[in-house]
Amino acid sequence: MYDIKETFRANSVPEALELLRAHPGAIPVCGGTDVMIHLKERKLRQAALVGIMDIASLQGIYLEQTGDLFIGSGTCFDSIYQNPLARACVPMLADACNQVGSPQIRSVATIGGNLCNGAVSADSVPSLLVLNAELELTSLEGKRVVKAVDFHTGPGKTVLETDRELLTGIRIPKASYEGHGGKYLKFGQRNAMEIATLGCAVNCALSPDGTIRDFAIAFGVAAPRPIRCAKAESLMLGRRPTGALLKELRRAVLLECAPRESWRASLELRTQLIQELAERASRCAIEHAGGSLDD
């Protein structure tokens, strides 16, 4: 038996928000692949759970009139991976979604839960950061939009006001994916059922002359929260992609990361991975953007 005080099931976003307001401390549950584990580990006790898995408006992927891609927060990883729009617009994100857990997990675990759980190792997050994703937080009073890069505040912590807000959707601006190439690389000890030791996502676009027009790089598990490396990014702009430039990038990203030692990996390994994944993900992303590397 789980240590649960009471459970509710909401059929709409307003109903879920009413329940969250009426029951302070209640936790929204969609796939439950994080929340139920927290209960199991007794990190959560006497929980009040608000089931949001039946809210149809939280599920689905579509293009808005502006060309921005909208992903409902309750969309499960497998649905994103299988979705033709997601695969066409943001293949790096679709592939990242397919690297979470196992098939059974990906059929229930959602991208919104991956964000709200606040884990630094969340597989979908580095890609969302480099795609300049915007998160739609809904309360009974209205909506606010927070950039994905500003969402996490520390391990397991986010700006979401959990007693009155629900993450309802993720918007990926057209300007961030059109003409871009991207890649998410995950390092783990095995291929399935693995929490990332380190994750790195790169999204870039090239000018007609072959120089780098846009470049974004983000890491998971390289700092207390998922991060972008703004200084390293600016170093890449306007430059021709070469092996030498990627060597510069390897050094630059380290200055903005704050990796730690854990039972999963030593500091030395994480430092090595930050550099190696930065270079490898960049190579793939540049190729996906239609470029080639002059070595």
Next chain:
Amino acid sequence: MIKVIHCTVNGKVREIAVDERESLTDMLRLRLGLTSVKKGCEAGECGACTVLIDGVAKNSCILLAVWADGHEIITVEGIRGKNGLLHPVQQAFVDEAAIQCGFCTPGLVLTGVELVNSGKRYTGEQLREKISGHLCRCTGYENILNALEKVVGVGSQPTA
């Protein structure tokens, strides 16, 4: 608190009183006696508790029974044909000796049924990925993959 839920289990419409703290695994095993659903890690990692919910393989250990309300659940007890014969996936497991201690078998068979129902054919590499949510601690994966290749592998005959 006890709540009454309605769901279809192995083709039968059921009305079941469940504790809202209990997992779907416990409901299926203890209230309905469907002991093919195994309790392994109970944390969504090993796949021994896998059932089909609306046709999709999911871990029943991390799903509350109350949240199965309104859904269709299939366990291994519900997959044999009307003539009483084994499901083609089960028969392939028997033929390929894809069973050692048997603890992971019900879950793997249900993932196999999901693959059969997809109507698709899978390469060896894809099958490895598809069963990656099941741990076989006898490490009998080769025969399991051989069995699945037989029913849903590229070049296998359609069974569904």
